[in-house]
Amino acid sequence: MSVVIYFSHNMRNLLETAKGLLAPLLSRSTKGDSVLGVDFGSSSIKIVQMRKERGVAVLETYGELALGPYAELEIGRATNLPAEKLSTVLTDLIAEANVTAKIAGVAIPFSASLTSLIQVPDLPQRQLQSLIPIEARKYIPVPLSEVTLDWFVVPKNESKYLAKDGEMAPQAEDGKEDVSKLDVLLVAIHNDVLNKYQAVMENTKRIVEFYEIEIFSTIRAVLGQGVAPVMVLDMGAASTKAYMVEFGIVRASHIINRGGQDITLALSQSLGMTVAKAEELKREVGLFDDPTNPAMKESILLTLDNIFSEANRVLLNYQGRFNKSVSNVILAGGTAAMNGILDEAKKHFETEVTVSDPFAKVESPAFLDDVLKGVGPEFAVAVGVALRKLQTDN
Numbered sequence: 001m002s003v004v005i006y007f008s009h010n011m012r013n014l015l016e017t018a019k020g021l022l023a024p025l026l027s028r029s030t031k032g033d034s035v036l037g038v039d040f041g042s043s044s045i046k047i048v049q050m051r052k053e054r055g056v057a058v059l060e061t062y063g064e065l066a067l068g069p070y071a072e073l074e075i076g077r078a079t080n081l082p083a084e085k086l087s088t089v090l091t092d093l094i095a096e097a098n099v100t101a102k103i104a105g106v107a108i109p110f111s112a113s114l115t116s117l118i119q120v121p122d123l124p125q126r127q128l129q130s131l132i133p134i135e136a137r138k139y140i141p142v143p144l145s146e147v148t149l150d151w152f153v154v155p156k157n158e159s160k161y162l163a164k165d166g167e168m169a170p171q172a173e174d175g176k177e178d179v180s181k182l183d184v185l186l187v188a189i190h191n192d193v194l195n196k197y198q199a200v201m202e203n204t205k206r207i208v209e210f211y212e213i214e215i216f217s218t219i220r221a222v223l224g225q226g227v228a229p230v231m232v233l234d235m236g237a238a239s240t241k242a243y244m245v246e247f248g249i250v251r252a253s254h255i256i257n258r259g260g261q262d263i264t265l266a267l268s269q270s271l272g273m274t275v276a277k278a279e280e281l282k283r284e285v286g287l288f289d290d291p292t293n294p295a296m297k298e299s300i301l302l303t304l305d306n307i308f309s310e311a312n313r314v315l316l317n318y319q320g321r322f323n324k325s326v327s328n329v330i331l332a333g334g335t336a337a338m339n340g341i342l343d344e345a346k347k348h349f350e351t352e353v354t355v356s357d358p359f360a361k362v363e364s365p366a367f368l369d370d371v372l373k374g375v376g377p378e379f380a381v382a383v384g385v386a387l388r389k390l391q392t393d394n
Contacts, residue, residue, distance in 0.1 A: 034060055034101035036206060037386030038090070039214065039379075040109065040197065042078040043067055043237035043261065043334070045089055048382040049101045050362060052390045059364040059372075062379060063097035065089055076264050076279035078238035083196045087203035094204060104206040105385040107214040110234075110241055112193040114140060114147075115213065115250060116186045117154075123182075128153075132184060140188050147188040154183040154249055185249065187213060209389065215243055215250060217384030218332055220391075221358035223248065228327035231315050232356075234380070235335035237261045240307050242314045244326070254314045256307055260335035263303045270299040287340030301344070308348035315349065325351075332356040336377035358383040 039046040048062040066075040070085050081089070093099075116139040120131060132151050133144060140147060194211060201208045218234055227247050234241040240256040260282070267278035271293060281296065287304075290296050315326050329349050331341065336355055345353045358380045359372035376383075 033103050035209075035386050035389040036099060036101040036104040037217075037382040037384070037389075038104055038106045038201075039217070039381035039385065040086065040107070040200075041067075041236060041334070041381075042080075042109070042239075042259075043076055045086070045093055046379050046382040047090075047093060047097060047099065048379055048386045049097070049099055050386045050390060052393060053363075057362045057387060057390050059359065059362045060101075061097045061099060062382070063093050064375075064378065065093040065096070074275040074279060076237060076261060076282075077275070078259075078261050083199040083203075086196075086200045090200060090204050102205070102207055103209050103389070104201060105210050105212070105389050106197050106201060106208055107217045107381045107385045108189055108193060108197070108211055110213060110215050110253070111239075111255070112189060113213045114188045115215075115253070117249075117251070118184050118186050119181050120184055121182070122180050128182075128184075132186070136186055136188070139186060142190070146192075147190050148194055150187045152185045152187075154185060154247075189213070212385060212388065214381045214385075215241070215253070217381045217388070219243070219245055219248060219250070219384070220387050221361065221380045221384030222330050222332055222356035229318070229324050230328045230330060231311070231318075231326055232330050232332060233311055233336070235259060235307070235331060235333035235377075237334060240311070240333070240335070242311050244314070244318050252314075252318060254311075256310050258303055258307050260333075260338075263300050263335070266303050267296065267299050270295060282338065284339075286338040287344055300338075304341070304344060305348070308345055312348050315351075327351065329353045330356050332358075332377050332380040334378045337375060356380050361387065 034049055034051040037048045037050070044064050044066045046062075046064045049060045050057050051060055052058070067079040067081060067089060068075045068077040070089050071077070071079040071081055073079060118135060118139060120128065120135055123131060133149060136144060136149055189211070197211070198208060218232060222232060223230065223245065229244060229246045229251070232243040232245060234243065237260045239259050242254040242256065243250055244252040264275060264279045264282055267273070267282060268275045271278065281290070281293065282300065285296065287297055287300060311329075315329070318324070319326055329345065329351060331345060331353065335341070342353060342355050355377055357373055357376045359376050362383065364372060
């Protein structure tokens with residue numbers, strides 16, 4: 001097995017070198033092939049290559065490459081590179097990580113999508129295919145010709161537990177569940193976004209078998225089989241996304257406009273150092289005490305406390321609105337890999353808090369356990385998107 005972590009900043013000196021919702025846009029028979037999961041983040045691209053062996057997902061290679069230098073910015077900075085530049089980054093990363101898979105799944109950033117939980121009459125599948133695009137016009141603020149739609153029917157035994165606008169699912173006159181209605185999770189992605197990522201993947205000579213919103217990739221990678229409500233806190237570079245999830249269904253979401261980049265910039269300003277040095281310290285030291293920089297922890301907490309406080313308000317509002325207890329807060333994303341973050345998070349939430357470990361769902365050599373556990377939060381999306389392909393292969 002070839003395993004590569006490609007961090008330009010040499011993070012923690014680990015190594016020196018560097019039911020999904022959107023139906024397949026291309027239909028190909030690829031049973032048994034390795035699959036490449038691609039996560040186009042705001043500050044880096046992450047990839048994970050896996051194969052299925054004896055019914056188990058096996059890790060073959062993985063890697064990450066920062067986008068900042070390709071935009072003439074520091075490592076860790078959020079970017080908005082055009083397709084041509086992204087193609088260059090991904091090509092470099094594929095080469096460094098010795099990727100061999102030709103089939104890929106691609107996660108679409110949550111900010112580029114729109115999801116809505118809608119209700120429609122309980123009709124046969126063929127009739128729903130005609131009805132749902134008509135209903136979607138009520139929820140999609142752009143012409144349907146400009147977006148790609150997909151939808152997922154929430155099973156009745158799950159949807160009856162999902163609250164709607166502060167109330168439980170509609171009831172018939174006899175007080176029983178209204179079986180004449182279906183709950184449908186509607187997903188829309190702007191065609192321009194899909195076209196951009198399609199161009200990137202074509203330039204790297206990879207066949208995209210499916211696209212899906214990153215939120216669903218994350219959920220697949222970090223959640224187990226529990227039914228109790230949980231919050232997934234995806235802490236990226238540009239923003240933090242808070243997802244409220246029940247039965248694997250996204251019930252609510254909230255974007256916090258602060259992320260790892262804000263911590264780095266605050267460190268740079270307060271400690272009077274370059275952004276590059278601040279990013280290095282954030283990753284290598286984090287919230288651990290550093291005698292050489294006694295003000296470092298306080299500076300990090302100024303941003304981190306704002307993120308956790310706002311996330312806790314989202315959690316409490318959800319519990320109060322639907323009269324349900326959230327069983328766990330799961331931290332994912334690159335910022336969640338920061339040293340000491342778990343202890344700090346526990347101070348803000350009156351429920352269990354854990355750091356995600358997506359590689360726990362994948363078979364890999366035992367000597368890599370500590371390495372993969374440490375970087376796991378960063379690779380939640382890439383792992384989740386690769387798992388989708390392996391789980392749907394029979």
